[in-house]
Amino acid sequence: MIRNNFMILLLLFVTLGEERKSFLSFQNTEKTEILFFTKMEEVIIVRSSYKDKRPNSSYLFVQLENPKMLHVVNVTKTSLDATNFTINLRTDEDGETNLTIQLWDSEGRQERLIEEIKNVKVKVHKQTKKNLFQASMHVDGNILMLILPLILLNKCAFGCKIELQVLQTVWKRPLPIILGAVTQFFLMPFCGFLLSQILALPEAQAFGFVMTCTCPGGGGGYLFALLLEGDVTLAILMTCTSTLLALIMMPINSYVYSRILGLSGIFHIPVFKIVSTLLFILIPISVGIVIKRRLPEKANLLEKVIRPLSFILMFVGIYLTFRMGSIFLKTANLEMLLLGLSVPTLGLSFGYSFSKVCMLPLPVCKTVAIESGVLNSFLALAIIQFSLSQAKANLASLAPFTVAMCSGCEMLLILLVYKTKKRCVFTREDKKSFLL
Structure with a gap:
């Protein structure tokens, strides 16, 4: 029988008394890290x-909340420089359960x-032979x-x-272009790195966010x-x-x-994808x-x-982004969502603030802000998928999808607020003109 691959997401919440010494520690996972x-x-x-107390007197006992969903194959003990217990887990179905780990000594x-570690949360999601990225790219061909x-x-x-x-005008005074480039390729990657370190993300996820920000x-x-x-031409x-510039930066x-993050290896830049993206813009516009x-x-x-078409494509784009990213969104934690919301917000804020400081016209300020905050984050997916191992790529790929989904929602909210405010202004002006 062909068995489907699956992924187990372990979220370990360990609460130990401060006065009691802790003897147990996990070697292949952090306390709050999600593993694929x-x-x-x-x-x-x-x-x-x-x-x-005596040779080999201690042993580890694993108690399962739902033995039907998850069961222990065996627990082996090795004692060299340190004592390690290897717990082999096996599962056949999706779900969520808890397990308890106890250290005993026979006297x-x-x-x-x-010692006892309670509430070790285990989330199980079956996965097909395709990796998460391939599964997320499965979109209805009719829609495309x-x-x-x-x-x-x-x-x-x-x-x-x-x-x-x-x-x-831009050729003579390319200040908006310079502001956008500095924000996109210098300030945003640094902010992505800084925020990922503050939130203590794993290396792969931190790299995913940095690549998304660049x-x-x-x-x-x-x-x-x-x-x-805004200024459409600009x-x-x-x-x-x-x-x-992305070809270089x-x-x-x-x-x-x-x-800086300690990741080694050869990182592949999607030159063909970048060039094809550029041509896909330039040819129809020309x-x-x-x-x-x-x-x-x-x-x-x-x-x-152009306006009704743009509205239709905007909603379709947001829908497709959520559809493709839903498989990754299931594994997102609070830190990832906060970063996903922060990236477009920072880009919009930096772009608009710098433009205002430089006393650029309002349409130009809007444009620089939008171009700094709305990123082609799916280019980062190509780098991640070709450069990292599959397990790390699955972790890192959460960043581009999270940023894309949050960016779409934020821009939609801004658009709704802007249109509502504009309509209210027009209504007031109509009332004033009617009274006059």
Whole structure:
């Protein structure tokens, strides 16, 4: 019988009295670290510093809350420089249970309980032969086939809104581009690293967040710039520029922060994916520019449908992100969610604040903020999946999905607040004009 691989997520909550000396410690897990396992049988190693009264008098007893879901194959004891107990666990179904670990010492005919660790929480999730990343990428092909023409049409419509005068202005004074690049490739990765260290994330998850923070602006940037009345031409230019800079800055940041975090190995940069992303933006937008110059009537028609198309694609994008990331979201803890919410918030805040300090126009401030906060975080997935072992990649891949989902929700909330506030202002003005 073919057995499915599964993963066991262990969340260990150990509460020991302060006055009583602790003899037991876990060797292959931290107290609050979530582990991903991909085999039918998994191992927990418990080290004991207790000195036996007689040779081999101590032993470990494991009590299970639900033996049907999780059972112990065996517990073996090895005593060299230190005493280690190896607990072999086996499971056949999903669920959540608790186990209790007890250290006993047999003194003649009497047995004495030395130490007890209660409420060791075990969460079991079966997993197919595909890894988590492959499973998350399984999206309904009909949806993709439906939205792909809409995406291309929308990008073409954005090309019709390109203003050459704005391009000339930015060429002469590229301050918004510089502010966005500094925020995206220097400030955001450092903040991601700092926050991951403050929250004491495992190395793989910390690396995932740093790589997510060093991603360039995403295609949703100029979409939100349009809906929030920013500078669309500048947004497109910033997205293309940051994507091009990512070819240089992502390898540098991945090398620097991987060494700081103690991760070794060769880190693969998705050059093809970055270049294809750039071409996927430039080609349809260039077509839109040509249409605007050659067929102005068609360009006007495209500009009329750009807003409803953008709204549709925004909601579809958020839906697909949640659908793909749901398998990772099940394993997210509070620290991960806090970081996921913090990354886009910091990017938006830094971009807007720096632009205001430089006294840039309000539409430009909005655009720099959006481009700094809405990241193409899925580029980080390619680095993570090709550079780390599968277990570490599953841990690290939670970061891009969490940031993408939180970013979509935050931008949707900002858009709703902005539209509501704008409508209230219009209502007040209409009332005043009516009274006059």
